[in-house]
Amino acid sequence: MPNAKPTKSSKSSTQQQSKPNRKQKPQSSKSGQTAKPGSLTALNSARSVKRPSATRQHPSAPSPKSAPTMNLPTSTPSNAGPAETETAADQAESQTENLTEQGFLPVLQNKKFLTLWAGQVFSQIADKIYLVLMIALIDGRFQQDNQVISGWVSSIMVAFTIPAVLFGSVAGVYVDRWSKKSVLVLTNLMRGALVFAMLPLLGFVHNWQPWGDTPVGFALMLGITFLVSTLTQFFAPAEQSVIPLVVEKRDLLPANSLYTTTMMISVILGFALGEPLLALADNLLAGFHIADLGKDVLVGGGYAIAGLILVLLKTGEKPVDKTQVQPHVLADIKDGVKYLSEQPRVRAALIQLVILFSIFAALSVLAVRLAEVMPELKSSQFGFLLAAGGVGMAIGAAVLGNFGQRLSNQRLGTYGSIGMATGLGILAMFHLNLWVTLSSIALIGACAALVGIPMQTTIQQETPEAMRGKVFGLQNNAVNIALSLPLVLAGVAESMLGLKLVFFILAGLVLAGGALSWYISRNTGVSNAS
Numbered sequence: 001m002p003n004a005k006p007t008k009s010s011k012s013s014t015q016q017q018s019k020p021n022r023k024q025k026p027q028s029s030k031s032g033q034t035a036k037p038g039s040l041t042a043l044n045s046a047r048s049v050k051r052p053s054a055t056r057q058h059p060s061a062p063s064p065k066s067a068p069t070m071n072l073p074t075s076t077p078s079n080a081g082p083a084e085t086e087t088a089a090d091q092a093e094s095q096t097e098n099l100t101e102q103g104f105l106p107v108l109q110n111k112k113f114l115t116l117w118a119g120q121v122f123s124q125i126a127d128k129i130y131l132v133l134m135i136a137l138i139d140g141r142f143q144q145d146n147q148v149i150s151g152w153v154s155s156i157m158v159a160f161t162i163p164a165v166l167f168g169s170v171a172g173v174y175v176d177r178w179s180k181k182s183v184l185v186l187t188n189l190m191r192g193a194l195v196f197a198m199l200p201l202l203g204f205v206h207n208w209q210p211w212g213d214t215p216v217g218f219a220l221m222l223g224i225t226f227l228v229s230t231l232t233q234f235f236a237p238a239e240q241s242v243i244p245l246v247v248e249k250r251d252l253l254p255a256n257s258l259y260t261t262t263m264m265i266s267v268i269l270g271f272a273l274g275e276p277l278l279a280l281a282d283n284l285l286a287g288f289h290i291a292d293l294g295k296d297v298l299v300g301g302g303y304a305i306a307g308l309i310l311v312l313l314k315t316g317e318k319p320v321d322k323t324q325v326q327p328h329v330l331a332d333i334k335d336g337v338k339y340l341s342e343q344p345r346v347r348a349a350l351i352q353l354v355i356l357f358s359i360f361a362a363l364s365v366l367a368v369r370l371a372e373v374m375p376e377l378k379s380s381q382f383g384f385l386l387a388a389g390g391v392g393m394a395i396g397a398a399v400l401g402n403f404g405q406r407l408s409n410q411r412l413g414t415y416g417s418i419g420m421a422t423g424l425g426i427l428a429m430f431h432l433n434l435w436v437t438l439s440s441i442a443l444i445g446a447c448a449a450l451v452g453i454p455m456q457t458t459i460q461q462e463t464p465e466a467m468r469g470k471v472f473g474l475q476n477n478a479v480n481i482a483l484s485l486p487l488v489l490a491g492v493a494e495s496m497l498g499l500k501l502v503f504f505i506l507a508g509l510v511l512a513g514g515a516l517s518w519y520i521s522r523n524t525g526v527s528n529a530s
Helices: 006-017 041-052 082-100 111-141 149-175 180-204 216-246 250-271 272-282 293-310 330-343 344-373 383-406 409-429 432-463 465-497 500-523
Strands: none
Touching: 111 149, 111 180, 111 216, 111 250, 111 272, 111 293, 149 216, 149 330, 149 465, 180 216, 180 293, 216 250, 216 432, 216 465, 250 383, 250 432, 272 293, 330 344, 330 465, 344 383, 344 409, 344 432, 344 465, 344 500, 383 432, 409 432, 409 500, 432 465, 432 500, 465 500
């Protein structure tokens, strides 16, 4: 009887049936973590429990086993019962909590991510100071008075770049096969051990005859650099693959923002403060009377501390089945390439990242020429220009981490591409003015954060766990090639076309990448908004 008034007891039972059990264990997110209250996963789970079904049993009707359910009219505010009112209130409260937890706060409350982030801080700083350490050792042990240091440094850079091109994709395959936590820990500890071993080995070969024109000690440094870079090729995809395992999907954008901010700060600390930090470390350990001991301990200790911190990391990844027969490495690489060919959004994000790193590699070369033609600067002061880009990117990453979840990743990438192109256009027109140039480069850096971080987040969100190592290995390979080619081509293009035209060409490349991402996002029809 539709118009029968339900009794008090039946009304109470209806509320209890409609009201979800608040002690019920939340469903797990895709990353393998328990969903936090207020997260999208928990909210969707709650909605699936709280929403009344289309066919609901009337309170006064018999049990479902003895009578069919009936369709009730759509509820209105005047007819809504206590259960429906409470459900709406709970949903509104959950949505409010979801909005207030946006930004860096949920990430900074995540103990697993904090452990990973602490390891990243020490590892990144050691990475950036490593090159400064190599330059200091070359200057103190091998460079002659009539020699320029650039040739020595170029050899170190080549030794650091070759593994990135050769082993990037292969390393990603093995990261998928091995425990990612073990890769993070062992690669840091092994890099630290290599740096610690450098001074004793240099002392051991000090009196050996040179190999042609190359001192044996310098050849040893090239070999150690090659091994350190090879281990880095395994560390990088493992780190990118672990982030989605320890961070909820909705928090990936601020997590990547924090990751990028840390990387930019480490770049500034490494290149701007690397030499004073190495000198300070030498002074602190001067009592041991061992040349360069402080420098060696500072860099090697950074890697070692990172490895020890990451021992505490809990990734929640599935145990590796050692009995499973693994396919050939090339077959896994082909699987990664095939996956990218079948996922247009991931492929577009990767293309934008490649373009982004190409632009910054070109700017690092053009900054020397830019400082040379500016009246206020010398060519050796080009670091001020690059620092402006780093500061801009750090600011952009910080803003993005707090407010970027309100927009889709594709829209952020499009806005960032437009902003970068605008900054490059201003730089082309007014590159002789110091303050306009610094402001333009800072704008380029800030907008680059709007491109790089959302695109990296897109790849993490849309790549399944079993494919992440392969995809990130291919990404690192492509990015390293993108970083290498402009180092050669940018200088040649500038000498032939001039700074103004080259900056306009770079602006066109950025716009092309943004247009590609916008086109693909429209055609897939899938929003990536958090």
